[in-house]
Amino acid sequence: MDLKDLCSQIPLYNGRVLGVLLGIRHMIMRSNDTGLMEFDYCIPEEARLRAHISQRSNLKYVKTVMDIFDDRQRDEFRNSPLWYLAEVAEIQFSAQLIQQLVFRTIRTDKVNELWFNVQGNMMRFGLQEYTLVTGLRCGVFPEGDEFDRVLERRRLKERYFKSMENISLAQLQTTIGRPSTARADRYKLGLVLIVEGVFNAPDNNVGIDLRTLSIVDDLDIFFAYPWGRVGYRRLLHGFRGFWAKKFLKAKRRQEKEVTYTIHGFPIAMQVWAYEVVPEIGECFGQRVGNKCHDCLGGPHENNHSIVRTMYSSRTCGYGYHVLLLKSNST
Structure with a gap:
């Protein structure tokens, strides 16, 4: 049927x-x-x-970023509010x-x-x-002068994509993998690739939202956004x-x-x-x-218990799992 x-x-x-x-x-x-x-x-x-x-x-961007990160950066990510994405396998x-x-x-x-x-x-x-x-x-979306100043930041754009009007996901991924990319910036650009490549998913001819590059330069604001x-x-x-x-x-x-x-x-x-x-x-x-997963008492006070539900697809032949039921939303 x-x-x-x-x-x-x-x-x-x-x-x-x-x-x-x-x-x-x-x-x-x-x-x-x-x-x-x-x-x-x-x-x-x-x-x-x-x-x-x-x-x-494309959920593969998560694995791409995890492979580029060094051990310390992977630990940082797993201690962040987005930690669970590192455990999500490919879904058809x-x-x-x-x-x-x-x-x-x-x-x-x-x-x-x-x-x-x-x-x-x-x-x-x-x-x-x-x-x-x-x-x-x-x-709710943050507002006010302090957040406006965050959006005005152009450091990452000017340093790595100065001549580009639009930044594609492929260009972002290439920049993350370059040895010349500063270690701290590699971590931030990896977070941008995950958010833009998995959840926002722009067209190649449009490029990523440049505001994401500004927001990620303040990790506290990025993870609370x-x-x-x-x-x-x-x-x-x-x-x-x-x-x-x-x-x-x-x-x-x-x-x-x-x-x-x-x-x-x-x-x-x-x-x-x-x-x-x-x-x-x-x-x-x-x-x-x-x-x-009980995240109460962890390093992020707004985290809550999360239930992972795993399926094995009958049409594609491989297993996958996603996070359900309890979010870490504010």
Whole structure:
């Protein structure tokens, strides 16, 4: 059975569909011929063309950075709020699953949430769910003169990328590996590669967010920054109507397929779907173990217990694990 057939047969799942009762009044509904209420999909069924999906996020950047770091830097990273990323193995991106979620996205006036209708299930994916899966902080963005001065810093940009208007992930990775790169700066640039390459995932022709280079020059501010909120916004953009326009335009032109790219960290949504719809998780992944990490009392006072859930993919043949449930958000 493929994912499309499975999504059409999933029964109502009580108890784990997040926020359904609170969110129904924000959905855009209409009445069908039988008098029952229906939800408007962002992409109508008649416009659901074949799609080719790619993603920019790549978890391999974490391993790349860990391999470049020396032993002391690896220890520093494992004592940082992002320590758990060093233990996350490679995860296969499921284009089929994400595509089915795209097709089942429904219209809502809640601009900071995504809602999906899966055979009557109203499922919410918002900043809270993203943070629970990724473990990233999701507090408010810092403001004020002190933070403005942080953003004005150009030391790393001027020293290593002075002549570059845009800095690609490949250029950043090359700079990290150069023997001439100062040791302290190698650590900071490695952190930038992880945040930009895994969670923000820009296009090559756009380059990384230069503000990340400024923020990382103060490690206390960097580790306290709400990167979860940044990554979630990147992921949210396509679902909020950008892709729907592409499908509708292709339908009007009588095209047979659509190609689009997902930015941000779609693996978070993929793992969330495995958890909230067990039928999908049981069909396309296999849970192989749980392990709790108690970070209370550690060097970072805002850390909390984190649960690692591991799956073995039935389609790709290798195991992977991600961090779930308790985040280190403020």
